[in-house]
Amino acid sequence: MTRPIIIAPSVLASDFSRLGDEIRASAEAGCDWIHLDVMDGHFVPNITFGPPVIAAVRPAAAIPFDTHLMIAPADPYLESFSNAGSDRITVHAEAGPHLDRSLQTIRDLGKQAGVALNPATPVSAIEHVIDRLDMVLVMTVNPGFGGQAFIPAMLDKIRQIKALIGGRDIDIQVDGGVTVETAGPIAAAGANVLVAGSAIFKHGATSYGANISAIRQAAESARGDIC
Numbered sequence: 001m002t003r004p005i006i007i008a009p010s011v012l013a014s015d016f017s018r019l020g021d022e023i024r025a026s027a028e029a030g031c032d033w034i035h036l037d038v039m040d041g042h043f044v045p046n047i048t049f050g051p052p053v054i055a056a057v058r059p060a061a062a063i064p065f066d067t068h069l070m071i072a073p074a075d076p077y078l079e080s081f082s083n084a085g086s087d088r089i090t091v092h093a094e095a096g097p098h099l100d101r102s103l104q105t106i107r108d109l110g111k112q113a114g115v116a117l118n119p120a121t122p123v124s125a126i127e128h129v130i131d132r133l134d135m136v137l138v139m140t141v142n143p144g145f146g147g148q149a150f151i152p153a154m155l156d157k158i159r160q161i162k163a164l165i166g167g168r169d170i171d172i173q174v175d176g177g178v179t180v181e182t183a184g185p186i187a188a189a190g191a192n193v194l195v196a197g198s199a200i201f202k203h204g205a206t207s208y209g210a211n212i213s214a215i216r217q218a219a220e221s222a223r224g225d226i227c
């Protein structure tokens with residue numbers, strides 16, 4: 001069965017001084033999830049925000065909060081991110097020695113569990129935890145910053161992950177350099193959750209709806225969902 005295309009704006013590219021309003025505006029513009037990039041200045045060379053900020057903006061939209069943890073270690077903070085209102089929590093395969101335990105913890109908290117793979121990390125990193133996963137996040141840039149160029153070699157990785165997943169109920173998410181131009185090849189390769197920061201938040205709130213629909217349409221038409 002074809003999984004629906006999900007568009008998840010990354011608030012990293014939004015106006016942080018009005019974060020709640022930006023989340024509300026993206027939800028009203030028709031996105032499906034809100035993608036929250038948490039960075040610690042250690043696992044990645046940038047620092048963003050943590051659980052208190054997520055809790056503060058949680059009331060801004062009644063759609064899933066998809067929290068992408070670029071932090072090491074992640075395990076001590078999983079409960080805080082859950083309590084802050086994350087519906088889905090993704091940890092990096094490279095961020096700790098006990099990936100299986102991290103995934104069990106996320107599910108025990110009642111949340112959807114994801115694993116993110118940096119561009120250089122092979123697909124085999126998820127082979128033995130595949131049945132603990134609700135989502136695989138394929139990083140298509142090196143994590144840490146928005147506005148970077150999509151790495152084309154990741155299309156083959158998406159295809160490999162699609163084959164590994166087979167008939168399981170697991171989403172494939174792509175994060176980094178997603179634009180109207182890259183959305184088609186990404187969806188054709190087998191990903192169904194598209195994270196986009198700059199491509200959605202550029203040019204202000206009046207363009208969010210058009211930006212979201214353009215990415216969705218490019219992805220759906222590449223899969224043949226629409227004519």
Ligand code: DX5
Binds near residue numbers: 012143146147176195
């Ligand atoms: C990068 C983040 C991404 C980033 C994507 O480390 O995980 O979510 O915001 O930004 P764009 O869409 O601008 O590449």
Ligand code: ZN
Binds near residue numbers: 010036068175
């Ligand atoms: Zn992200």
